[in-house]
Amino acid sequence: MHNIHINDTTLRDGEQAAGIAFSPAEKIALAQLMDVIGIPELEVGIPAMGGTEADAITAIANKGLKAALLGWNRAVRSDIEASIACGLKRVHISIPVSSIQINAKFQGNCTLVFNRLRDTVNFALDQGLFVSVGAEDSSRADESFLLDVALSSQDWGASRFRFCDTVGILDPATTTHKVSLLVAALSIPVEMHTHNDFGLATANALAGLQAGATSVNTTVNGLGERAGNAPLEEVIMALKRLYSVDLTINTRRLRELSQLVNQASGVTLPPWKAIVGDNAFAHESGIHAHGVLQNPATYEPFAPEEVGCERRLLVGKHSGRHLLTNVLKQKGITLNSEEAQTVLDAVRNLSVQMKRSLTVDELIDLVPNRRMSHGII
Ligand SMILES: CC(=O)SCCNC(=O)CCNC(=O)[C@H](O)C(C)(C)COP(=O)(O)OP(=O)(O)OC[C@H]1O[C@@H](n2cnc3c(N)ncnc32)[C@H](O)[C@@H]1OP(=O)(O)O
Ligand SMILES: O=C(O)CCC(=O)C(=O)O
Structure with a gap:
């Protein structure tokens, strides 16, 4: 494993955890601390939400951080316009790829999936943006359909493709199989996005990286939808200590970062939380x-x-x-x-x-x- 890239989504998927709402000041403080400790990319939120969310994203974009800043978007033109209005130069465009999701959101119309994605990718590229594409529910998608979406995204000019285990149903062996297929077919980087519904988010993220993905979505403390996402601190320390991957991130401030997220989220971690919990040492x-x-x-x-x-x-x-x-x-x-x-x-x-x-x-x-x-x- 080498050249692994961390794209932390505490400020987007982390904040989607039920009952969590960061204030703009908290979002800014978290972005600044993550930037200082060396996280190279931050998914800062959802500009299409407007209001204080868009204000916070705009404020973060104006802070002159070293970290690359990414806005999360549906395959909807007005979402991309909202990202541009916040001053973002990088957009992530999400599209559902499993039949369960396509039936619920696009009336089962797969052609519409391709059309919407092509339209928004082209629109974003025309605005000079970096484009990442996210395949929502990749793990439950038909493998050849997923591959078609990934190859089309690459052909249209996307710079990265996100593999999402949206409901956290993979194990490491299955992750390896599915991600290997994508990595073999694509020349753009593959990003891992894993959920912790079976307690396997970190293991699956690492399995994906071992299978050739080079980017990984994390959240501080594993904050996120339902059982959460792959925790930043676990992924960083596993990469460093188990795989000797040096990310040039200041790990000495991981506990401080964890505590800042505890404060902003109002959630106390169980003492046995790996890496940063009170009982970890x-x-x-x-x-x-x-x-x-x-x-x-x-x-x-x-x-x-x-x-x-x-x-x-x-x-x-x-x-x-x-x-x-x-x-x-x-x-x-x-x-x-x-x-x-x-x-x-x-x-x-x-x-x-x-x-x-x-x-x-x-x-x-x-x-x-x-x-x-x-x-x-
Ligand atoms: C797996 C994930 O984590 S995906 C990210 C989920 N995050 C969030 O939902 C948090 C932020 N979301 C929001 O603030 C709102 O949902 C908004 C602003 C995006 C949209 O709000 P609303 O217009 O009120 O719509 P609502 O949330 O009720 O429904 C979602 C709509 O988006 C559509 N949609 C869902 N995913 C996508 C997609 N990837 N691309 C295009 N359209 C999509 C749904 O079909 C539905 O469309 P409809 O209004 O035409 O029926
Ligand atoms: O980025 C995407 O496409 C969806 C990401 C996500 O939050 C998920 O699939 O759980």
Whole structure:
């Protein structure tokens, strides 16, 4: 894998998640941070929505960002005109390609699909725009029909073709098969757009890239329609750490970016969220903490600082004596083995009672006759 391109769609598909509405100021701040950390392309929204959405897109377009900015459009001329009015130089034109979608949106008329797409691609090219074409519901489309749409898009002058697993029904093996067919037939880059309905968005995005796609749609924290999209932080770190693909993106700010999206979306991530969750580098279990105290690599795939996180060692129900004595030692309290076991038993009881790990003060309180003698209170 080489020359992989990230086209982040937090500001379009991410914001489509039910219940999410970014303010223009939040959209601008997110675009600026993504730009600063080195995301090369941002799908900034849907100009055809008008109103504050168009205002926010226009403001982002006027910020002079290094990132290329893409507007999402239906195969409708007025949508492209709205993108132009926002000052965008790149448009993405989406067209449904599965029978389910074509029946619902184009009365089952496949000729209309081609006509609408050709008309809007030509119109956009005549305006001097970069054109990307998106095949909505590619994964459920007839493979030869999908190929016809892709080859026609290329012939008409599109510069990129997006393969969409719109309802997230692929697995990596099927993704490899379908994307390989497209890559073999096209000379323009293929872009992956995957959804997480079966928890496979990241795996399928990577499978598509391994099959020869060179661009990938992501969203910060995996925010997006239904179960979300392929998370930016997961795709970047998997590419970097599992495939040695260096994207020249400042990964040290990924946690900060994740938190900015949490703030703007009002959604709190589960602590176990890969790469950026609160527990992504937290250790409580005795065997894990013992290992990490010897060498963090025993239970961490990479150092937390690489993504702007911190290692946390917590004492709780599953802890063992090594962690407990280590934490207390840092507070000047030394326990013998018997004392450590007594405190550990108390830690387990209290943790179960409180249903969480303990703070350091709570731990110290469990040490018999120690608080006074060490001058802690
Ligand atoms: C898989 C995806 O994520 S696709 C992106 C989905 N994102 C969104 O829908 C968010 C933003 N959308 C919107 O603000 C609105 O839907 C708008 C402005 C685009 C359109 O609004 P409205 O005119 O009120 O139409 P509405 O949303 O009810 O219906 C969609 C219309 O677009 C048509 N349509 C859907 N997809 C496409 C397409 N790719 N190309 C052309 N037309 C399309 C539908 O057939 C329907 O047409 P009709 O009004 O002639 O029946
Ligand atoms: O860009 C497109 O064509 C559609 C993208 C999308 O959001 C999807 O298919 O889920």
